[in-house]
Amino acid sequence: MPEPANRSFHPSEQRTLAGGPGLLRPRVLSGMRPTGKLHLGNYMGALANWVKLQDKYECYFFIADWHALTTDYADTSQIAANTLDVALDFLAAGLDPAKSVIFLQSKVLQHAELNLLLGMITPVGWLERVPSYKDQQKNLANKDLSNFGFLGYPVLMASDILIYQPQFVPVGNDQTAHVELTREVARRFNQFYKLDGREVLPEPQVLLTPSPQLPGTDGRKMSKSYGNTILMTDPEPEVRQKLKTMVTDPARVRRTDTGDPDKCPVGDLHKVFSPPETMAKVQQGCRSAGIGCIECKGWVADNLVRVLQPIQQRRASFSEAQVKEILEDGSSRARDRAEETMRQVRTAMRMTLSGENGK
Ligand code: SF4
Numbered sequence: 001m002p003e004p005a006n007r008s009f010h011p012s013e014q015r016t017l018a019g020g021p022g023l024l025r026p027r028v029l030s031g032m033r034p035t036g037k038l039h040l041g042n043y044m045g046a047l048a049n050w051v052k053l054q055d056k057y058e059c060y061f062f063i064a065d066w067h068a069l070t071t072d073y074a075d076t077s078q079i080a081a082n083t084l085d086v087a088l089d090f091l092a093a094g095l096d097p098a099k100s101v102i103f104l105q106s107k108v109l110q111h112a113e114l115n116l117l118l119g120m121i122t123p124v125g126w127l128e129r130v131p132s133y134k135d136q137q138k139n140l141a142n143k144d145l146s147n148f149g150f151l152g153y154p155v156l157m158a159s160d161i162l163i164y165q166p167q168f169v170p171v172g173n174d175q176t177a178h179v180e181l182t183r184e185v186a187r188r189f190n191q192f193y194k195l196d197g198r199e200v201l202p203e204p205q206v207l208l209t210p211s212p213q214l215p216g217t218d219g220r221k222m223s224k225s226y227g228n229t230i231l232m233t234d235p236e237p238e239v240r241q242k243l244k245t246m247v248t249d250p251a252r253v254r255r256t257d258t259g260d261p262d263k264c265p266v267g268d269l270h271k272v273f274s275p276p277e278t279m280a281k282v283q284q285g286c287r288s289a290g291i292g293c294i295e296c297k298g299w300v301a302d303n304l305v306r307v308l309q310p311i312q313q314r315r316a317s318f319s320e321a322q323v324k325e326i327l328e329d330g331s332s333r334a335r336d337r338a339e340e341t342m343r344q345v346r347t348a349m350r351m352t353l354s355g356e357n358g359k
Contacts (some may be wrong), residue, residue, distance in 0.1 A: 039224065170207040
């Protein structure tokens with residue numbers, strides 16, 4: 001992972017490491033929509049990195065339940081259950097409430113206030129140009145996405161980020177455009193409003209994190225919407241069964257045909273999950289038809305199960321009541337931090353009667 005760019009910190013941004021008073025610990029913020037149980041693509045693409053960030057950064061991780069409404073406003077029946085599942089998967093992956101603030105977006109009403117204020121200054125043209133605006137309308141043709149909330153979701157996202165004044169937003173390569181829009185919104189705000197001559201909403205930097213794109217069982221990108229996922233909660237027999245039916249190099253029709261792991265989705269899984277010795281056996285065996293696909297899939301299944309087992313054991317150690325308590329506690333800590341920013345924002349915008357304290 002690249003080291004963050006060297007930059008100075010505003011006094012309000014400075015935090016200290018638990019083990020070393022006076023040391024700077026930059027703040028990071030990231031979130032996920034409550035889409036239900038998370039899959040290996042979510043784990044490798046985000047969660048595994050978040051877990052590593054916890055020891056080096058002051059981390060805020062949240063479940064973006066308001067964002068779920070931007071596309072699923074007509075049926076909200078699953079949001080609460082999905083939120084709990086995602087929270088459990090956060091904890092199962094190794095996010096630690098003693099190290100990170102883990103919270104629920106809708107429990108921090110300040111996000112909505114900042115969303116309203118930033119909505120006042122964001123040109124509609126910026127939102128219409130966001131690539132995912134048109135893409136999603138096409139991909140989710142069965143839903144009416146002509147709603148104001150869907151158009152405005154990048155403003156809500158900018159609010160989610162900026163309200164914590166983070167130095168970094170950890171994202172994969174494919175998500176940098178989202179952070180760029182957030183930076184533009186911050187820049188526009190800072191042009192209009194200042195507090196004692198200084199900028200209130202620092203522009204966060206992208207913290208590029210390694211995020212291998214995992215293939216799903218049908219060879220396309222692993223995604224819930226394609227129904228091709230291996231879930232973090234899938235028990236071993238299910239993992240093995242899913243692997244058995246996974247597509248392979250199309251050139252390898254018979255056992256005696258040679259294949260190419262670089263053209264095979266199972267080969268791609270090996271590259272992420274298997275040690276070099278196994279990878280060497282796959283390369284040699286596949287190209288010489290010395291191994292069969294069933295045997296090859298069995299090896300990758302072994303390695304997936306090895307990754308998933310400790311995650312599933314950790315998941316089983318949390319009760320629903322504990323998860324709710326962790327979210328309540330994290331949301332309370334997030335509210336305190338968000339309110340600190342909002343006081344500065346209200347004062348900078350002169351949205352106060354006294355002109356002081358942002359109250
Ligand atoms: S042997 Fe493995 S890498 Fe080669 S085609 Fe079969 S499943 Fe894919």
